Amino acid sequence: MISRRTLLSLSVLGGLGSALTGTRLKAAEVLPTASTAVAPSVPVRTLNGWTLPHRLHEGVKEFHLVAEEVDHEFAPGCRAKCWGYNGSTPGPTLEAVEGDRVRLLVTNRLGEPTSVHWHGILLPSGMDGVSGLTQAPIAPGETFVYEFTLRQHGTHLYHPHADEMVQMSFGMMGLFIIHPRAGEEQRIDRDYALVLHNWALHPGTYRPDPSVMTNFDLWTMNSKVFPAIEPLVARSGERVRIRVGNLSMHEHPIHLHGTQFLVTGGDGGRWPESQWRSEVTEVVGVGQTRDIEFTAVPGDWAFHCHKSHHTMNAMGHEVPNMVGVDQSEVGEEIRALLPGYMPMGREGMSEHSAHVAMGMMKGPANTLPMMMGKGPHGPLEMGGMFTVLKVRNDLATGDYRDPGWYQHPPGTTARRVSKDPNFGTPIRRPPTLA
Numbered sequence: 001m002i003s004r005r006t007l008l009s010l011s012v013l014g015g016l017g018s019a020l021t022g023t024r025l026k027a028a029e030v031l032p033t034a035s036t037a038v039a040p041s042v043p044v045r046t047l048n049g050w051t052l053p054h055r056l057h058e059g060v061k062e063f064h065l066v067a068e069e070v071d072h073e074f075a076p077g078c079r080a081k082c083w084g085y086n087g088s089t090p091g092p093t094l095e096a097v098e099g100d101r102v103r104l105l106v107t108n109r110l111g112e113p114t115s116v117h118w119h120g121i122l123l124p125s126g127m128d129g130v131s132g133l134t135q136a137p138i139a140p141g142e143t144f145v146y147e148f149t150l151r152q153h154g155t156h157l158y159h160p161h162a163d164e165m166v167q168m169s170f171g172m173m174g175l176f177i178i179h180p181r182a183g184e185e186q187r188i189d190r191d192y193a194l195v196l197h198n199w200a201l202h203p204g205t206y207r208p209d210p211s212v213m214t215n216f217d218l219w220t221m222n223s224k225v226f227p228a229i230e231p232l233v234a235r236s237g238e239r240v241r242i243r244v245g246n247l248s249m250h251e252h253p254i255h256l257h258g259t260q261f262l263v264t265g266g267d268g269g270r271w272p273e274s275q276w277r278s279e280v281t282e283v284v285g286v287g288q289t290r291d292i293e294f295t296a297v298p299g300d301w302a303f304h305c306h307k308s309h310h311t312m313n314a315m316g317h318e319v320p321n322m323v324g325v326d327q328s329e330v331g332e333e334i335r336a337l338l339p340g341y342m343p344m345g346r347e348g349m350s351e352h353s354a355h356v357a358m359g360m361m362k363g364p365a366n367t368l369p370m371m372m373g374k375g376p377h378g379p380l381e382m383g384g385m386f387t388v389l390k391v392r393n394d395l396a397t398g399d400y401r402d403p404g405w406y407q408h409p410p411g412t413t414a415r416r417v418s419k420d421p422n423f424g425t426p427i428r429r430p431p432t433l434a
């Protein structure tokens with residue numbers, strides 16, 4: 001009796017490839033040589049992305065990447081000419097099993113040379129993809145082939161190592177996931193993967209600016225910003241893994257609400273259980289990957305970078321601080337010069353979100369509001385690296401569809417008890433404290 005899980009594994013870890021080539025594979029050839037006690041890996045779910053099917057040629061798993069310009073949407077209302085692979089940024093996720101022989105064809109359809117570095121993967125030096133150092137650059141129109149045997153497992157990445165600053169700033173990157181040959185002791189029910197990035201897509205423009213070093217406009221998970229990032233979906237009690245890679249210019253403290261997750265691995269593969277750490281925020285450094293795992297508990301739980309500017313969309317960073325400034329008089333004067341000018345920010349920036357919702361804010365073309373997204377209780381006032389983990393009791397195995405908003409059990413939500421600012425008798429800092 002073949003389970004649905006086994007079928008899913010087969011489809012990504014070999015079956016799909018054999019279907020494409022017409023080569024028939026026995027299950028033993030594509031699945032880890034696992035005892036019944038060891039769970040086979042589930043296919044990885046790349047948020048907003050996809051996994052590149054391979055073709056099997058005499059036991060070698062062949063993947064074909066095409067480096068090219070892509071017309072990419074960060075969220076409805078904001079697109080750009082980006083660079084990626086096979087029509088997307090990030091490029092498709094590559095998935096294979098430890099011990100596999102892989103052949104990676106790379107066709108360059110850009111106007112300049114490129115190469116692909118298999119980030120974190122143990123391989124012969126000449127396959128490492130560093131343009132000029134280990135290989136000639138792949139000129140426009142050319143196709144290069146890389147071939148090696150995977151001798152490890154873990155969450156890895158790929159990206160160019162030629163004009164790297166420009167090519168990565170335009171979105172050329174992807175995930176390379178290698179499953180352990182012997183399966184995993186701890187059964188994983190949902191295996192998510194995403195790569196973090198930053199973009200200098202200045203307001204009103206349509207091409208990322210590669211010269212920017214720190215002051216970015218868009219902070220993305222798999223090249224999407226909230227609210228366009230898909231939710232992470234799970235059934236209560238399922239074991240969930242989220243693999244996070246970072247090819248941006250900043251460190252990102254990735255925070256998950258509602259659970260203490262375990263950090264179980266990363267670039268170095270799955271760590272021994274004695275090294276697992278219980279955390280609620282894990283810093284994913286530049287060029288690093290981290291795997292976090294947890295048992296899903298019901299609810300809608302925020303999952304985001306904890307740098308508050310990284311959960312915003314395009315905004316000026318050198319604007320004067322207007323909090324606490326009464327602009328009512330100066331507003332009139334400015335309106336005479338700039339019709340429609342609206343003084344804002346005296347009480348904070350929350351009203352920006354309300355203005356956006358009311359259609360009062362019209363920013364430059366192709367530019368997302370700084371904060372956006374609407375939940376069942378009002379505006380979320382988020383953007384950038386933010387999405388929601390949605391855990392429900394009644395989901396079918398492998399159902400990744402957005403289940404809508406969480407229906408909280410009666411009596412388990414925060415609620416208003418007063419509208420009087422002088423409500424109650426709060427204990428204040430004693431006046432005797434200097």
Ligand SMILES: [Cu+2]
Binds near residue numbers: 250252310
């Ligand atoms: Cu961040």
